Amino acid sequence: MTPRENPPVTAGGEFDLIRRHFQRTAPPSVAAVALGIGDDCALLQPSPGGLLAVSSDMLVEGVHFFPDAAPEALGHKALAVNLSDLAAMGAHPLGFTLALALPRVDDAWLTAFSRGLFALADAHACPLVGGDTTRGPLNLCITIFGELRPGQALRRDAAQAGDDLYLSGAVGEARLALELLRGTPWATAHSGPGALSRLRERLERPAPRVALGQALAGLAHAAIDVSDGLAGDLGHILRASRVGAHLELAALPLPPDLAGLPEDRRFECLLHGGDDYELLFTAAPGDRERVQAAARASQTPVHRIGCITPNAGQLRLIGTQGQTVAVPTRGFDHFA
Ligand code: ADP
Ligand code: MG
Numbered sequence: 001m002t003p004r005e006n007p008p009v010t011a012g013g014e015f016d017l018i019r020r021h022f023q024r025t026a027p028p029s030v031a032a033v034a035l036g037i038g039d040d041c042a043l044l045q046p047s048p049g050g051l052l053a054v055s056s057d058m059l060v061e062g063v064h065f066f067p068d069a070a071p072e073a074l075g076h077k078a079l080a081v082n083l084s085d086l087a088a089m090g091a092h093p094l095g096f097t098l099a100l101a102l103p104r105v106d107d108a109w110l111t112a113f114s115r116g117l118f119a120l121a122d123a124h125a126c127p128l129v130g131g132d133t134t135r136g137p138l139n140l141c142i143t144i145f146g147e148l149r150p151g152q153a154l155r156r157d158a159a160q161a162g163d164d165l166y167l168s169g170a171v172g173e174a175r176l177a178l179e180l181l182r183g184t185p186w187a188t189a190h191s192g193p194g195a196l197s198r199l200r201e202r203l204e205r206p207a208p209r210v211a212l213g214q215a216l217a218g219l220a221h222a223a224i225d226v227s228d229g230l231a232g233d234l235g236h237i238l239r240a241s242r243v244g245a246h247l248e249l250a251a252l253p254l255p256p257d258l259a260g261l262p263e264d265r266r267f268e269c270l271l272h273g274g275d276d277y278e279l280l281f282t283a284a285p286g287d288r289e290r291v292q293a294a295a296r297a298s299q300t301p302v303h304r305i306g307c308i309t310p311n312a313g314q315l316r317l318i319g320t321q322g323q324t325v326a327v328p329t330r331g332f333d334h335f336a
Contacts, residue, residue: 014133021110022098024118028127032094032147035129042129044094046147053091053146053153057081061138066181071109073204074140075116081227082144083124083208084277088225090154090217091146093126093210099143101136124210154216154223154281159241161310163221163282166291168209168300170253171230175273176261177203190260199257206277212302215294216281223281229272233280234315244311250320251305271317282308 023037035043046052059078061067079096086093098117102110121128126144177199179187209225216223222237231247238245249267258266283291288304295302306318317325 017105017110018131018133020107021114022128022131024128028095028129030095030125030127033127033129036095036127037130042095042097044129044145046094049150050147051150051153052094053086053089053148054143055082055085055089055146056141056143057085058139058141060140067138070204071112072116075113075118076120076205077116078140078142079117079120079126079144080206080208080277082142083120083126083210084206084225084227086144086146087208087210087213088154088223088279089146089148090152090213090220090223091148092214093124094145094147095127095129096121096142096144098128098131099139099141100131100133101139102133103136103138124208148217152218154213154220155240156222156224156237157240159222159237159243159282159308160284161243161308162285163308164285164288164291164304165234165245165247165306165308166220166279166281166283166302167226167230167252167305168212168279168295168302169276170255170301171226171276171278172258172266172269172273173199173202173255174206174275175229175269176257178275186262186265190262190265191257192260195257203275206275208277209279209298209300211298212279212294212300215298216279216283216291219287219290219294220281220283223279226274226276226278226280228274230276230280231271231315235313237280237282238313238315241308242312244309244314244316245306246309246316246318247306248318249325250318251303253301253303 028036032045033042034045059065059074065074082096083093176187177196180191180196180199213223222241224233224237226233234245234247252270258269261269291302319325
């Protein structure tokens, strides 16, 4: 095929495909969407004085998901990882665009994909407002738009020495699910029957903490969503904020399916497991009550797992006896 700017997916062009799978009969009733799919641009109207929050995340076959991944789960996850970025900024979703490269037109695949995508979009009142469709190796790229009030963003560089460190939910299960799917011996040998069917959801259908993120806007200091592993993502906050942290291993919630793993593998899942999409954030110790109120209001469990220290870039892991534990701190890096 001669390279061209936008090779069509079918001989008739992509319009039919867009109409069948992505353009819904009822246009989005969300107030922020002045114009959705169908024109040269979508038109969004943020609240007067609001800041626009924008983020893109791409899922590539063979890199982020297996070639035989269930399309409905892919539709969910492609949007979930983007909603998670808005959550980690404390933003409220306005809408998203979808850039799609497809090797072929497979209507059954597209129907399931859009079902998963729209179920999550509707749950968060976050409509699809546009995109691009082309032929190529399977690649899903979503750009999401949100808004927040000036001064309320949960920036990575806003952690302060003395802050408490918090984690929503629990981490590690998505990593164990991935190892079970791969058939990794240490994972299969130490997991009970039914572990994969329990954990698979955590890997394939993460629940972005959007309500918690919004409840923390203007209250928490720094936040990040845990996509590449707790230790690595905490490292991003520490570097940006030029602070250190104590992480209390005993305070980390231990998901039941991780309890039977050898200790080193358990910590590998807890500290370096990716794909959890929980929120890691800091807040002033004087705001403990308000943080717990935000957790209750958003129906999201939140645990205090440590504190921020003045020692720039230094992450200290504290064991159950108060001793310092050495664990290499690395997150997932696609180019490492
Ligand atoms: P243009 O040539 O102006 O870029 P396109 O032909 O690519 O327009 O798309 C036509 C309309 O369909 C646009 O409004 C675009 O945003 C929308 N669109 C294209 N692909 C998708 C998609 N995968 N999901 C949602 N909307 C899409
Ligand atoms: Mg286009």
